[in-house]
Amino acid sequence: METAEIRRRWLAYFEARGHTVVPSASLIYDDPNLLFVNAGMVPFKPYFLGEQQPTWDRATSVQKCVRTGDIEEVGKTSRHGTFFQMNGNFSFGDYFKEGAIDFAWGLLTTSQADGGYGLDPELLWPTVFRDDDEAYALWRDRIGVPEARIVRRDEEDNYWSMGVPGPGGPSSEIFYDRGARYGAAGGPAVDEDRFMEIWNLVFMQDELSAFRTKSDFDIRGPLPRRNIDTGMGLERMASVLQGKDNLYEIDEVYPVLAKAAEMTGRTYGAKSGHAATSSHPDDVHLRVVADHIRSSLMLIGDGVTPGNEGRGYVLRRMLRRAVRAMRLLGYRDHALPQLLPVSKDRMKASYPELETDFARISQIAYAEEDAFRRTLDAGTTILDTAVTKAKKQPSPQLSGDAAFQLHDTYGFPIDLTMEMAAEQGVQVDEAGFRFLMQEQRDRAKADAKAKKSGHADVGVWTELLSLGRTDWQAYEHLSVEASVVGLVRDGERQQELEPGATGQVVLDRTSFYAESGGQIADSGDIVTDQGVLKVLDVQRPVKGLVVHTVQVQDGPVRVGEQVQAKVDPGWRVAACQAHSGTHVIHAALRQVLGPSALQSGSYNKPGYLRLDFAWGSALSPETRSEIEEVANLAVRKDLPVSAQFMTLPEAREWGALALFGETYDEQVRVVQIGGPWSRELCGGTHVAHSSQVGALTLTGESSVGSGVRRVEAFVGMDALHYLAGERAMVAELSGLVKVQPAELPARISELLTRVKDAEREIAKLRQQQVLAGAGDLVAGAKDVFGVRYVGHDAGAASADEVRALVLQLRDQLGDATPAVVAVTGVSKDRPVVVVATNAQAREWGVRAGDLVKVAAGVLGGGGGGKPDLAQGGGSDAGKTGDALTRVEHTVGETVTAR
Missing domain, CATH: 3.30.930.10 (Bira Bifunctional Protein; Domain 2)
Incomplete structure (x- = not known):
């Protein structure tokens, strides 16, 4: 069955x-x-x-x-x-x-x-x-x-x-x-x-x-x-x-395991005789792949995107463990495009939305695999450097700190670190790594425990809820008469809040919108017979109860008192514009990019919105302009905006989009703009017609994780103010360069080209100036116990200019006798030092890498390089002379110690 x-x-x-x-x-x-x-x-x-x-x-x-x-x-x-x-x-x-x-x-x-x-x-x-x-x-x-x-x-x-x-x-x-x-x-x-x-x-x-x-x-x-x-x-x-025998062999899981085995040329259970209880690495890796692919499919399907914190980190870890397991099985190509569809085909009978949403799901998963493959490449380079350093030790070992950094900072798994280090004959301090990992887990557990203890915090709200649910009238009214049901300060119920106090107020009814669905809470006042309470925030700590965080401006306010809850009308209008604008932008994204560009998160407040959506690459300027145009055309069409309640199955059958991570009651509210053009489950406040949104101006587009992009926009008057600022900036720039606004891009491009040409010419002249005195410097070379030594402070000179001078000086000194050149310079208030040696000096044991470390130490920094040429820097530009003197002394000490 x-x-x-x-x-x-x-x-x-x-x-x-x-x-x-x-x-x-x-x-x-x-x-x-x-x-x-x-x-x-x-x-x-x-x-x-x-x-x-x-x-x-x-x-x-x-x-x-x-x-x-x-x-x-x-x-x-x-x-x-x-x-x-x-x-x-x-x-x-x-x-x-x-x-x-x-x-x-x-x-x-x-x-x-x-x-x-x-x-x-x-x-x-x-x-x-x-x-x-x-x-x-x-x-x-x-x-x-x-x-x-x-x-x-x-x-x-x-x-x-x-x-x-x-x-x-x-x-x-x-x-x-x-x-x-x-x-x-x-x-x-x-x-x-x-x-x-x-x-x-x-x-x-x-x-x-x-x-x-x-x-x-x-x-x-x-x-x-x-x-x-x-x-x-x-x-x-x-x-x-x-x-x-086990969950890995049932019909919804085993096909992924079998596909992974086929791709890697492995046979499940072949080396153990009994796959179900096998601890052979091949069988373990195949089970990891089977489990994590299905879990990742379901998590992305429910709106989780890979990230570095919380749910996103768990998903990222599972996807990367699956890819890593395939790598350890010898598979180096992209694995998810072959494995994820297999899991989707097995799970879609129970969850048909996985098939309809697979374009979005796969886009996010495949982008994460691409990112991890790049991480593996970068981590391999870092690992190779660390291994090379470790091999110089008498007992080659990669430190636990280095392994932990690879794991924690670069996402490089410890078993891959151990495998690749072992290939080069280097052990890994696994005990040190495990200690650091345990420290991290202990911190996470302590944090989780602290969060779990917050469960007790809802006790006071549960008590107040038992007195009756809040009659929430935010959709119908901006102002309502109400009675104070409860007052809370520092988690304790109070009978009174005095002037100047900050606390929470629970009313029997309210017109204030409580933060949810990406929309922030309303602003306004609660007015009493004796004064005013400024509303700072509105939340629902338990379902059915609306709680206002207030600062008592005048008062006091007491339990049982009659008050008036008054939402700031201007705030509400602008909030409605932003929330409806979010729906308009979402619909425009789907129209331009396709149905897989689904919203995965949003935030809106008066005048501003941002929207995260599933997409694997940056939007071109042309695509951004098209999205902006589609959105503003919808605003201009004055599309009707309506909301109605229905059951969740009815909403889904109607084609309404449900936002990921939201929890819905049996009865849900569907907001539509222009009929099926925009139809979403939403509890927010909205305008009555799309024209009331006003102007929509996209101001930014960026990445917020693998397969997830973010657009930001100003709405209504804030959009007009933004455009007015842009226009003023264009006018100012046009006046500065004395061209019409339409000619501004060409004029700026021309000026940038001229500036770059001038910078190249200046750099060339400066380099010639730096090199001009090379002959005099060679002629003035010191004899340091048989080594010809040139130490020179080039003043304001870049690292490239200093390096060019050092190489020219070494060439002019020749190879007839041992020679060392050390030159310092200062660029952007940061000192640089370059040291070069010829073959004769190196035969005498004088190495540029050793000398530059000495100089850089005096400058308050570090450096290194090869025996013939090395470079360093520091932070103290006032000690370049001391650094050159120290190099000279070190040359003498090295030669006399031969």
Whole structure:
């Protein structure tokens, strides 16, 4: 049974039993504690925490998940993977243990012909929490599982919590016996390789008041409403139903592994006899490729782009690990164009959007591979330099610092560093590298822990939300009468905020737009009977609650007081122009560049917008002009702008674009400009007709990562002010060079050519001037213990001029006797020194590289080079004379020490 069919049967089974099918949330989820969705229950967490009320009593989903905590272990075992899919069924105060157990047993054991999975009941082993007699009895008496196959386990295995105070409860896991060839008999307590967990039923019934460890917590009492949260690993079930040993061999993963093996000429498992448990490097690398290609496909599909921080860094790391693994398997050509389409073809049955969006996805992935290949080339050069230096040591070794720098700064993987260093007979201080890596991980964990502790910060907002949701009227009104529901300062609820204080205000209703979807919050005032509160920011710390950060100008303000929330009308108009302008630019990009130029992020505020979109190369001036023209023509057409609410499936069927990383309710708001020309899911504020956007002027276009570009623009009056400034600048330049504006480019080009010609002539004259006294300098050469020495300060001279003089002086000194030349110069307030020696001097042990290091040290810098010619510099231009004197002394010391 293919994975897509297992998925379909799951949803159909629970939908037929009264569950609402909830689409998978994006892997990018609006949760400050999570980098990615890492469990099937994450989108339902607000319901379990009581922050929101679900619109249904029963739900089911197949949720996309990514876990990257043990990414280094991927491929080394058959268990570790990054992307997976979690089947879940959920009850919110509806059925409880009996229903959850009935549903699970029914789906697992119903024959495949009747829509189930058709597992042999004799091979299923339930586990229950140690003290959960109710679940034990249900399995024994209702389902009929023999007591010998029902296992009681402790908190570590069979009690679930979120790791913080909140809901928790015992769980019941279902294990499948894969047979004697996988391990010892005796059930999951004996061998969890043979007995593989396939389903976890969580009975959420307790309220935890303190949480110290996984097995050490306090239970305050029962939850007011009991819930069910279950999770079945789709890949695990696929391995069972497809008769495969592990997730790497199921239908959605193995084709990529097989393609990688074909490309590299390797055979999976050939050198180990058993691929599933093989630790042979070839098999490990092939599993890394299979896992990371699929994970990267899904992450890019959900809007992640490669970068150096957060989610982008995880994606970049996985793409590069896949490319690196192919390289270690001996494949040097571009790998992703052959591997990524294979993964897309296997995943599109469950996620058809991967095919429709593949042009964008592949563009981003292939650009990252190109960037990494360049990194490998650059890193190889740096590595070769470091290895050459290391080989000069008595015991050749590349330091841990050098290996870490290659890894951290250049993205050069440690195993590639070790492999290439070993080829040249150099060891790598792996222990030193691992120490530095662990330090970095510890810092990251500390940071993550600090962020996770922020979960407690929502407590005060949850309390205020329990008093009622904010009646949000930003779409309808700029000013509303309201009552102060709560006041907060430094995270603590207050009864009053005094004049001069900065804090947060929660109103029962508001007209202020809270920052979201790239649009910043409204500006304005909250007016009381006694004074004014300046609104500094507006946010939604929990869904349903709007919080205003204010500075009390006059006051005080008290809980329960009647106020007026007044948005600055000019601010709102300009904000609407910018947000609608963002939609117009996005539509123009797609019209000019094609449908793959999808927005991946935006930011807009009154008068300004920026938009990130998927594209692999810089836009030409002509393309930028065309995009700008299409956008302004849309503005001139006075296209109608409208917004309406509908279900998410209806919006998708209507062709509305959903922005990556956004979290949408069952009911979504679709904003369209000119009908299907621009149709996006959006919660922002907008103009009524496109003409109200005003002028749109693109001011910049740049790269913000592999396969992602950014355009910036001014909007409305700010665009006109920008153009007026450009016009004034053109007028000023035209006046300075005394031509008409249309003639300005040609005139500036002519002037630049003349300036360059003049600079070349000046440089030529200066060089002639520097060289003119060479004969006198040779004639005045000193005798330093048999070496003819010329030391000269050329004053204001460039490095090239100094070098030319040094070479001419050495040539004139000839090779009859040992000779050394040292010349200093100063260019742009920075001193430079060049030293040259002839063959006779080098035979006497006098080397230019050694001498230039001495001189550069006096100048406060460094340098180096070959024995015959070397160059250095520094920061102290006042010590050129001292540097030359020091060179002369060193020549004497070297000669006399022979």
